[in-house]
Amino acid sequence: MNPTRFTAACIQMRSGRDVLKNRDAAVALVREAAEKGAHFAQTPEMTSLVCRERAEMFEKVGPQAQDPVLAALREVAREKGIMVQIGSIAVKEGDKVANRAFLIDTDGEIVAAYDKIHLYDVDLPNGESWRESATYTGGSKAVLAETPWGYLGMTICYDVRFAALYKALAENGASYLSAPAAFTRQTGEAHWNILHRARAIETGSFMISAAQGGLHEDGRETFGHSIIVDPWGRVLAEGGTAPGVILAEIDPALVTEVRGRIPTLKNARPFQVEVAPASETLGRAATA
Template identity: 85%
Template sequence: MTSIRFKAACVQMRSGRDPLKNRDAAAALVREAAAQGADFVQTPEMTSLVCRDRAELFDKVGPEEQDPTLAALREVARERGVVVHLGSIAVKDGDKVANRAFLIGQDGGIVASYDKIHLYDVDLPNGESWRESATYTGGDRAVLAETPWGWLGLTICYDVRFAALYKALAENGASFLSAPAAFTKQTGEAHWHVLHRARAIETGSFMISAAQGGLHEDGRETYGHSLIVDPWGRVLAEGGTEPGVILAEIDTGLVAEARGRIPTLKNARGFQVEAVAATAPAKAASA
């Protein structure tokens, strides 16, 4: 694999309940990243709206062709000549909404879109309860999108816990993987870093994930700590909890180097699972 270098940026946000304010904040941060030399800029999950109230959410979202954040970031991509990965927005999908990501080319055109496959239906020890399936429709296809530097595997947030998805994306050509997120503070503190480093190491790929961070208007608290991790599992850049931009230089040659050192994708083998039941111990013979 030929080594190519480019600058990747993650835009960290604290999106609220006003889609137009969120749109303007996202556009300003993408422009800031471009001004710092970024060639590829990613925003977090739910860039355009963070809102737990289902009725309010449905009132504020529409079809993707009418979404103001998507339109604005397409314009910024065209204006600055950068690739923009819109981490996700909520768009109408029948009687539910889709949690949808977009890759936007340097000309402002939509290269690919991806609907979050794994929905966050959990009950946490601190009493938090989430049922994304009540509001969102889950996707059913993994997506690879072409960039000027190689193939990008698109995923979103909770997907990062499902290693088979990332293995499949890497086996099909992805050099870069992403999980833009709105991770809860509790689960982020426990698992955010180890999950990203594990997905990078397992696949020999870069992990690039922009995040929401801080206390939001709807009362949720997200972890932040946007991350860029290299194929050897080293953290190249990390955010805190405040909105802002992180950048790292990506050397695509490190993908082939890591996969050559430890070729887990090449060495993987199919197998069957065998369950062996315990047998009762034989009774001792009586004298």
């Protein structure tokens, strides 16, 4: 591996209800990425299973030690000498499931694991309703993982809307941030691209996020558009909705350059929020 530059790949998928089919699709695409020159490959959120029904999910997932997708991607990392970030898999934890990401090194060893902190509970105008907290247990720790090129901040999907998380990761040494996702089509069309560019610009970091894309077996539709953004906010690579691989060359020196030009992490200052009392004139207007 070249310690100064590397090629990153996002593996875009359309995972369904069959864990073993999803495993085989992920392995094939990671192999493809490695054969195209990637040193690092990332799969999307819920690589192992996209399944709306809670009962069905619990029948098909198990503890981390028995997960076939984790085992297979550890093996392909060893086989191809590539670092693999599993965007997330579902791991059974008591009466709920952890939405857990993993970073695997070139020896197939697990370097780090991260449980998604922010859970997506919402009712959308189109009638869709999501209650991740009914199925998933939220994490409580932000995670920095060491790579040969610097530290990677691991997050998942909905986390990308919480800017303070990315600021904290960057302040603690992350040069690369990730939010592998299964964004809905509706919210993705509105916000996916701009959120990634914003997180990159705010922190002077690379954003690398693989995504689920297209119409899934369980009826949900995800946005896709796996994306790699540089610290200046430039989109280096972006996918569509079909499964596949996108790649971009990553120059770690650009993080130092951009943070030197716009040192927001260094210039940030503590502050308090003061709520100013209403004036008498404003009070009279409110009651008029």
